[in-house]
Amino acid sequence: MPALAIALAVRFDFGTVADFLFDPIILRALWQTMLIASVAMVLGIVLGLVLGVMRVSRNFLASTTSGLYVWFWRATPVVLQLLLMYFGLRQLIEDDTFREYWTRKNVAILTFGLNEAAYMAEIVRAGIRSVEAGQMDAARSLGMTNLQALRRIILPQALRVIVPPTGNEFIAMLKNTSVAFAIGVVELLNAAKIQSARNFKVMELYSVAAFWYLVIVTGFSFVQAEIERALTAGERERPETLLSRVLAIVGGGRGV
Amino acid sequence: MSDQLMVQVIDAHKRFGRVEVLRGVTMDVARGEVVVLLGPSGSGKTTLLRCINHLEPLDAGRIYVDGQLVGYREKDGRLVEDREAEIARKRAAIGMVFQRFNLFPHLTALGNVIEAPLRVKKLPRRQAEDMGRALLEQVGLSHKVDVYPSKLSGGQQQRVAIARALAMNPKLMLFDEPTSALDPELVGEVLDAMKALAQEGMTMIVVTHEIGFAREVAQRAVFMDEGLIVEEGPPRELFASPQQARTKAFLGRIL
Numbered sequence: 033m034p035a036l037a038i039a040l041a042v043r044f045d046f047g048t049v050a051d052f053l054f055d056p057i058i059l060r061a062l063w064q065t066m067l068i069a070s071v072a073m074v075l076g077i078v079l080g081l082v083l084g085v086m087r088v089s090r091n092f093l094a095s096t097t098s099g100l101y102v103w104f105w106r107a108t109p110v111v112l113q114l115l116l117m118y119f120g121l122r123q124l125i126e127d128d129t130f131r132e133y134w135t136r137k138n139v140a141i142l143t144f145g146l147n148e149a150a151y152m153a154e155i156v157r158a159g160i161r162s163v164e165a166g167q168m169d170a171a172r173s174l175g176m177t178n179l180q181a182l183r184r185i186i187l188p189q190a191l192r193v194i195v196p197p198t199g200n201e202f203i204a205m206l207k208n209t210s211v212a213f214a215i216g217v218v219e220l221l222n223a224a225k226i227q228s229a230r231n232f233k234v235m236e237l238y239s240v241a242a243f244w245y246l247v248i249v250t251g252f253s254f255v256q257a258e259i260e261r262a263l264t265a266g267e268r269e270r271p272e273t274l275l276s277r278v279l280a281i282v283g284g285g286r287g288v
Numbered sequence: 289m290s291d292q293l294m295v296q297v298i299d300a301h302k303r304f305g306r307v308e309v310l311r312g313v314t315m316d317v318a319r320g321e322v323v324v325l326l327g328p329s330g331s332g333k334t335t336l337l338r339c340i341n342h343l344e345p346l347d348a349g350r351i352y353v354d355g356q357l358v359g360y361r362e363k364d365g366r367l368v369e370d371r372e373a374e375i376a377r378k379r380a381a382i383g384m385v386f387q388r389f390n391l392f393p394h395l396t397a398l399g400n401v402i403e404a405p406l407r408v409k410k411l412p413r414r415q416a417e418d419m420g421r422a423l424l425e426q427v428g429l430s431h432k433v434d435v436y437p438s439k440l441s442g443g444q445q446q447r448v449a450i451a452r453a454l455a456m457n458p459k460l461m462l463f464d465e466p467t468s469a470l471d472p473e474l475v476g477e478v479l480d481a482m483k484a485l486a487q488e489g490m491t492m493i494v495v496t497h498e499i500g501f502a503r504e505v506a507q508r509a510v511f512m513d514e515g516l517i518v519e520e521g522p523p524r525e526l527f528a529s530p531q532q533a534r535t536k537a538f539l540g541r542i543l
């Protein structure tokens with residue numbers, strides 16, 4: 033072990049790390065990662081809510097449509113989905129306006145969003161199912177329509193079950209955007225890879241990427257903790273503080 | 289149809305899968321009347337209540353509330369399910385109180401009471417809150433207005449549930465075993481609230497095993513078994529001298 037540590041210390045070029053940590057190319061790629069992941073996540077949440085509600089609906093057409101959607105997007109690799117959406121559709125559709133908007137980045141956002149919606153639909157479904165049936169009875173007995181009951185009574189309670197796994201989904205999404213390399217999107221990991229191919233500082237550039245992934249995921253973990261705390265307002269004692277969250281993360285727990 | 293009748297159940301049938309829960313129930317409830325429904329579990333009492341406000345659709349028969357079908361319209365002598373908004377509108381005039389309270393845990397006591405007036409009746413918030421506070425005071429909970437359900441006892445929760453149902457200004461109240469999930473020492477406060485309501489002239493159908501309440505408050509007791517009405521009459525008479533063997537056996541067990 034000491035020998036390895038020494039070898040690392042000798043060969044590892046901290047200077048390169050320092051040079052590239054705030055390199056405009058890396059920062060731009062970092063921004064791309066966060067942008068793609070965030071917009072795709074918003075799309076995934078909105079569409080996932082609709083699909084999740086459709087899934088538990090008593091309407092056969094709605095629940096089947098939603099089921100088929102989830103089946104397709106979960107049963108095929110996301111790389112394949114990217115390839116189909118970008119290269120596949122660009123081959124089929126030669127229209128110039130289409131190709132102008134059907135850019136690598138836009139397709140990445142759309143594909144990750146559509147893919148995420150399938151997973152969110154399952155999370156939303158589980159959340160709705162977690163609410164006691166009596167809640168729906170009570171809401172309907174008061175004259176609420178199904179939609180009113182869903183919005184005012186069921187979803188606010190389901191959110192408690194929906195939010196924690198949604199945070200995990202977003203963290204997974206931040207990392208999985210690297211797959212967009214398949215259609216040539218330069219996000220954080222791929223920027224590091226391209227750079228390391230130029231200067232052969234492989235360990236150093238991947239360390240830069242690792243550093244930024246750690247920073248953004250940690251930053252988001254704090255945001256997630258605050259959202260979850262806000263959701264338990266009133267009914268329970270607020271279980272967590274920022275400090276307990278830090279300890280949880282450092283200690284390796286999920287702290288949910 | 290008589291104007292005197294608040295509820296008219298005609299030959300109601302309902303099955304869940306293979307189990308026939310209601311096998312032809314016919315029953316009238318007059319305006320201002322308090323009727324107690326008794327019977328062993330599985331006799332169809334709860335299902336009958338849930339059919340009256342159309343939480344469960346009927347398989348056959350008719351149920352009129354205040355002269356109108358609930359959940360259906362009649363078309364060429366057959367029943368067609370109403371539009372959802374129309375069902376909701378009619379349901380809003382029928383209050384229901386549940387065995388498990390079913391308060392909304394994410395809302396305070398006042399929030400529970402004013403939610404439907406705000407969203408369904410579209411009352412201005414100020415007006416809804418004034419009414420909500422008055423109703424909570426009426427059930428003796430003016431000091432619990434801003435408390436969440438998880439911090440209330442079972443008896444308090446059920447009284448909030450009663451206030452919540454009353455907030456829609458119902459013409460009929462359905463109670464589904466309102467005290468059977470309560471600790472014995474909390475039963476009285478809920479029964480008192482119901483008694484006060486009866487004295488104000490509310491039409492009530494109450495599924496309960498509280499014989500004392502039935503004797504004191506109800507004008508009529510209806511005994512159901514296996515999806516049918518077996519026997520009915522003024523509570524004192526029914527309890528003192530039941531005519532049917534099944535009624536006798538049941539009363540023997542709970543009295």
